[in-house]
Amino acid sequence: MKIISTNIGKPTAITWNGQETTTGIYKYPVSEPLTLETESVSNDNISDRKVHGGIYKACYLFSSAQYPYWKEKYSNLEWDWGMFGENLTVEGLDETKLKIGSIYKLGTALVQITQPREPCFKLGIRFNNQDILKEFIDHGFPGTYVKVLEVGQVEKGNVLELVEESSNTLTTQQFYQLLFSRTKAKDILEMAIKNEALPPHKRERLKKFL
Secondary structure (H helix, E strand, O other): OEEEEEEEEOOEEEEEOOEEEEEOOOEEEEOOOEEEOOOOEOOOOOOOOOOOOOHHHOEEEEEHHHHHHHHHHOOOOOOOOOOOOOOEEEEOOOOOOOEOOOEEEEOOEEEEEEEEOOOOHHHHHHOOOOOHHHHHHHHOOOOEEEEEEEOEEEOOOOEEEEEEOOOOOOEHHHHHHHHHOOOOOHHHHHHHHHOOOOOHHHHHHHHHHO
């Protein structure tokens, strides 16, 4: 897995349901390295820290392989890396193989795979169409957030080097599908609840489905 773009967002004013707010989803490529800190990417805008940033969402990675699919679907947009609000656009990232809890060396940082991205209305604003929320869920390739175990820098051309593979076989895509499925598969549910790399509140919330 190779970093092909590093992306940063500046606060952008938007109007939603008649109210003005700001968003950091408008991210664009930058040439300088990014510093991955414990709860965010340095100099990146996070407008709502209730749902973005934090220990389990310090940095967002998205696969470059998904861009052709969405470009064809939304050909009217001006496309560049960072369209999905990702800090790092990654070549070779595959949610069907990426295990939650696995640890990677990334530049000089050490990161752990934590959870997939769950789309909100701000993605719809970026794409000028709120239908993308359901489309994004149905497509099943959401990218992943990481926890920063060791603060460090990452730049274009760096690769994710596997340091420790999770003994829990739950993949990013399996957990993503579990979140949105009406019928929760018991074996996947049990894996998620036991996976300590996931945020405690998410694991606790899933217990009611057992």
